[in-house]
Amino acid sequence: MRFEEFDDPRWPLIAGAKWPSRYAASEWGSIKPKEKADLRLCFCFPDVYEVGMSYLGFQLLYPRTKALDGIDAERAYCPWIDMEAMLRASLTPLGSVESGRALKDFDALGFTLQHEMSFTNILTMLDLGGVPQLASDRTDGDPIVLAGGPAALVPEPLADFIDIFCLGDGEAVNPPLLELLRQTKGKPRCERLRAAAELPGTYVPSVVSCEYDEAGVHFSSEFALPRRRVVCTDMDAIAPESMIVPASGIIHDRVAVELFRGCSRGCRFCQAGMIYRPVRERTAELVEDRIRALIRQTGWEECSLVSLASCDYPKIGELLNSLSSLHDEGIKVSLPSLRVDNFSVGLAAGLEVMKKGGLTLAPEAGSQHMRDVINKGVTDADLDAALEAAFAHGWQKVKLYFMMGLPGETDEDLSGIVELAERAASIGRRHTKRAQINVSVAGFVPKGHTPFQWVAQSTREELARKGAFMKRQIRSRAISFKYHESAQSFIEGVLARGDRRVGRAILEAWRLGERFDSWSETFSLDRWMQAFANTGVDPVWYAQRTRAENEAFPWDHIDAGVSKAFLLREYRRSQQAQTTPDCRGGSCNACGWEKKGCAWSGVSR
Amino acid sequence: MNRIRLIFEKRGFACFVRHVELPQLFGRIARRAGLQVGLTQGMSPHPHIVMGPALPVGVVSQYETAEVWFESAGTPQEAVEKLNACAPTGFRFLKGAHIPADTMSLNKCFDAAKYWLCPRDESRLDAVQSALVEAFAPEVLPWTARVSDGIELVMLDPSQNGPGALVKALIERELIGGWPDVCIARLVLGRWKSEQKEIAPLL
Numbered sequence: 001m002r003f004e005e006f007d008d009p010r011w012p013l014i015a016g017a018k019w020p021s022r023y024a025a026s027e028w029g030s031i032k033p034k035e036k037a038d039l040r041l042c043f044c045f046p047d048v049y050e051v052g053m054s055y056l057g058f059q060l061l062y063p064r065t066k067a068l069d070g071i072d073a074e075r076a077y078c079p080w081i082d083m084e085a086m087l088r089a090s091l092t093p094l095g096s097v098e099s100g101r102a103l104k105d106f107d108a109l110g111f112t113l114q115h116e117m118s119f120t121n122i123l124t125m126l127d128l129g130g131v132p133q134l135a136s137d138r139t140d141g142d143p144i145v146l147a148g149g150p151a152a153l154v155p156e157p158l159a160d161f162i163d164i165f166c167l168g169d170g171e172a173v174n175p176p177l178l179e180l181l182r183q184t185k186g187k188p189r190c191e192r193l194r195a196a197a198e199l200p201g202t203y204v205p206s207v208v209s210c211e212y213d214e215a216g217v218h219f220s221s222e223f224a225l226p227r228r229r230v231v232c233t234d235m236d237a238i239a240p241e242s243m244i245v246p247a248s249g250i251i252h253d254r255v256a257v258e259l260f261r262g263c264s265r266g267c268r269f270c271q272a273g274m275i276y277r278p279v280r281e282r283t284a285e286l287v288e289d290r291i292r293a294l295i296r297q298t299g300w301e302e303c304s305l306v307s308l309a310s311c312d313y314p315k316i317g318e319l320l321n322s323l324s325s326l327h328d329e330g331i332k333v334s335l336p337s338l339r340v341d342n343f344s345v346g347l348a349a350g351l352e353v354m355k356k357g358g359l360t361l362a363p364e365a366g367s368q369h370m371r372d373v374i375n376k377g378v379t380d381a382d383l384d385a386a387l388e389a390a391f392a393h394g395w396q397k398v399k400l401y402f403m404m405g406l407p408g409e410t411d412e413d414l415s416g417i418v419e420l421a422e423r424a425a426s427i428g429r430r431h432t433k434r435a436q437i438n439v440s441v442a443g444f445v446p447k448g449h450t451p452f453q454w455v456a457q458s459t460r461e462e463l464a465r466k467g468a469f470m471k472r473q474i475r476s477r478a479i480s481f482k483y484h485e486s487a488q489s490f491i492e493g494v495l496a497r498g499d500r501r502v503g504r505a506i507l508e509a510w511r512l513g514e515r516f517d518s519w520s521e522t523f524s525l526d527r528w529m530q531a532f533a534n535t536g537v538d539p540v541w542y543a544q545r546t547r548a549e550n551e552a553f554p555w556d557h558i559d560a561g562v563s564k565a566f567l568l569r570e571y572r573r574s575q576q577a578q579t580t581p582d583c584r585g586g587s588c589n590a591c592g593w594e595k596k597g598c599a600w601s602g603v604s605r
Numbered sequence: 606m607n608r609i610r611l612i613f614e615k616r617g618f619a620c621f622v623r624h625v626e627l628p629q630l631f632g633r634i635a636r637r638a639g640l641q642v643g644l645t646q647g648m649s650p651h652p653h654i655v656m657g658p659a660l661p662v663g664v665v666s667q668y669e670t671a672e673v674w675f676e677s678a679g680t681p682q683e684a685v686e687k688l689n690a691c692a693p694t695g696f697r698f699l700k701g702a703h704i705p706a707d708t709m710s711l712n713k714c715f716d717a718a719k720y721w722l723c724p725r726d727e728s729r730l731d732a733v734q735s736a737l738v739e740a741f742a743p744e745v746l747p748w749t750a751r752v753s754d755g756i757e758l759v760m761l762d763p764s765q766n767g768p769g770a771l772v773k774a775l776i777e778r779e780l781i782g783g784w785p786d787v788c789i790a791r792l793v794l795g796r797w798k799s800e801q802k803e804i805a806p807l808l
Contacts, residue, residue, distance in 0.1 A: 001723065001754060001755075001788060002721060002723075002754050002755070002790070003616070003665050003721075003788065003790050005616060005617045005618065005620070005665060006665075006723075006788040008618075010618075011618075011788075012725065012785035012786070013785070014618065014621055014663075015621075015663045015783075015784045015785040016783060016784065016785040020621035020662050020663060021621050021622055021623055021626075021662065023618065023621060024618045024619055024620075024621035024622050024695075025618050025694065026617075026618060026619040026621075026622050026693045026694045026695045026696070027693050027694055028633075028634075028637065028691065028692070028693040028694075030694075245633060245693070246693075247619060247622045247626070247630050247693045247694075247695070247696070248622050248623065248626055249626055249629070295636070296636070296637070296639075297637065298633070298637065299632070299633030299634060299635070299636035299637040299691070300633060300636075301632065301633070301636070330644070330652075
């Protein structure tokens with residue numbers, strides 16, 4: 001045709017898609033594939049493009065991988081269900097954004113496991129890409145399937161599908177692993193996997209067998225167990241120099257620069273706070289330098305200072321001051337996570353972009369008792385001060401996030417959420433007639449590698465009762481109250497603490513049509529329950545039972561860095577509602593990192 | 606303020622980038638190029654960028670228009686070169702011209718657009734041409750012509766009449782099932798010269 005783009009077989013598919021712009025692949029900053037490469041890796045994000053492009057991890061790893069000698073990287077995203085159907089109907093394999101190369105034609109695929117609800121999408125991508133879903137079905141010519149990210153630290157539900165799990169920071173784990181795969185290309189698959197199993201930060205499930213009994217899961221292997229997570233200690237050395245900017249809007253459409261990795265606050269429900277330890281800070285000068293450079297390189301008009309608790313960055317005030325001149329260039333600065341205190345709200349008040357819309361605070365629990373149980377480290381006084389500051393600075397809408405179904409929770413604790421919301425409304429009314437409090441309460445999902453890995457997840461019925469109980473008590477018309485007794489949380493709970501046997505239920509759910517589990521319009525609890533029934537997997541046993549303190553967990557063979565002894569100690573302290581102070585305040589809590597390079601472990605316990 | 610009119614093309618899969626996203630995209634391209642875009646007046650100042658008539662998602666174009674108010678950009682040709690060095694895949698700036706500040710607004714500077722159209726099923730070309738002539742009055746569709754690889758046609762008032770209407774008419778007449786069944790490209794925007802049966806391009 002006169003316009004050659006119309007000859008591309010993908011064109012009519014995209015033209016018929018519900019949201020064509022997610023397949024446009026019009027980007028600034030992506031690099032053309034190398035003509036010659038010994039090893040071609042495709043980073044695979046198991047969700048749609050606009051979600052995947054908002055993920056900082058691939059933005060960091062993509063240019064670093066492309067810079068490796070003889071190795072090239074491309075990217076692929078999960079097509080939405082309409083595009084999946086069209087790809088199947090037209091027999092078109094899923095390919096990369098950069099070249100359209102089918103996934104089966106890469107040497108390796110690198111999935112990121114950001115959350116459990118993306119697992120079925122991994123199976124979709126493999127299948128559409130022409131790669132056998134089961135690792136045991138792959139032959140020497142098939143790509144090696146890698147997976148990293150937080151869910152790789154509880155890897156067993158995906159053990160049947162993944163060849164090599166990458167444990168820890170990709171900047172540290174990937175280069176030696178990819179170099180090994182490059183050097184061993186052409187050798188028998190099992191030989192390459194065994195070689196990879198020797199490397200730090202890898203877990204190769206095919207060389208680790210497991211047995212089950214009443215005491216739990218028992219792993220055995222000729223390779224050393226547990227497999228240890230690997231971290232980068234020098235954050236300055238891995239600072240990003242470039243980012244890819246899509247022409248179409250994405251979820252997080254801005255420059256993002258990490259202030260630090262890890263968090264020492266010790267919230268007992270928070271998996272990220274446990275598995276990303278130790279805290280590793282980037283120097284403020286470098287952060288500022290990279291933000292300015294990335295704004296020039298990307299053209300983005302907003303930048304975000306990313307971390308698990310940005311207000312904990314020691315030089316946050318100075319950094320924001322030094323970045324204030326960006327305002328004159330039309331650049332907005334934002335903080336993604338605010339601590340619940342006067343200081344943090346004051347910082348946010350100085351940021352134009354944060355003043356738009358509502359201010360979001362996450363007390364997590366309503367009563368002081370429950371906040372002590374979860375070690376949230378926020379007092380009523382902190383909350384009142386933060387709310388006072390928010391309304392004094394001119395916010396009219398405050399969003400408060402809570403959890404229900406926390407261990408040991410009583411109706412009194414739930415009433416505390418209502419009281420806190422009413423108090424927030426009252427504080428707001430003192431400042432403005434338009435004060436609005438939006439309360440959102442989500443069901444708690446216990447996760448592995450946390451002090452609450454032993455606790456039972458609440459049933460949907462119990463969460464529904466708790467939600468209704470709170471909603472009945474709301475009096476103020478200034479409060480909007482929403483709660484979620486989500487069926488999705490139940491499935492997330494099963495997958496989050498599942499063992500290798502859960503994998504067959506994931507595959508069955510996918511075969512029954514399950515896709516995009518984190519999207520309510522595609523998720524189906526009925527399909528999942530059918531999959532569990534068909535495969536003899538009891539989801540309640542995985543999610544809703546209290547586990548014995550001495551139970552051997554299906555993630556015990558993965559050493560995330562925080563010791564099980566510390567987690568147990570914290571679990572027991574939670575039962576006494578005893579708090580544990582932030583170790584950056586002076587005293588080491590001996591979490592497991594004290595002898596492995598934690599910068600704050602110098603002070604004895 | 607340096608008001609520069611730009612002609613650009615939107616090719617390849619970039620045709621699936623929505624028109625509404627282009628002002629932000631152009632602002633980012635300009636920032637990458639080191640060109641400072643002026644801000645609009647009013648309560649909520651934003652980069653002063655005006656786009657030409659909207660192009661539906663999925664329509665390729667070799668002649669799109671925009672005007673950008675730069676704080677300073679050198680000559681239009683220099684601006685075009687700098688913008689092209691920072692444009693994402695599928696976007697290419699073809700021409701630029703300095704426009705006096707008091708010139709009429711961009712969207713009053715043209716009254717016609719020329720398109721190329723070809724159904725995937727090329728055996729229906731004659732039927733498609735007949736259907737379009739039947740569906741639209743000459744005040745909307747004053748000219749069509751069969752060419753070797755499809756149909757070329759002119760639509761008047763492109764802000765109101767565009768490829769969406771063409772596709773709708775063809776679907777109603779059951780000549781196509783939807784957008785995947787037809788290929789459309791915008792060839793030029795400008796003033797319709799009815800006697801010569803041609804469009805005088807904007808630049």
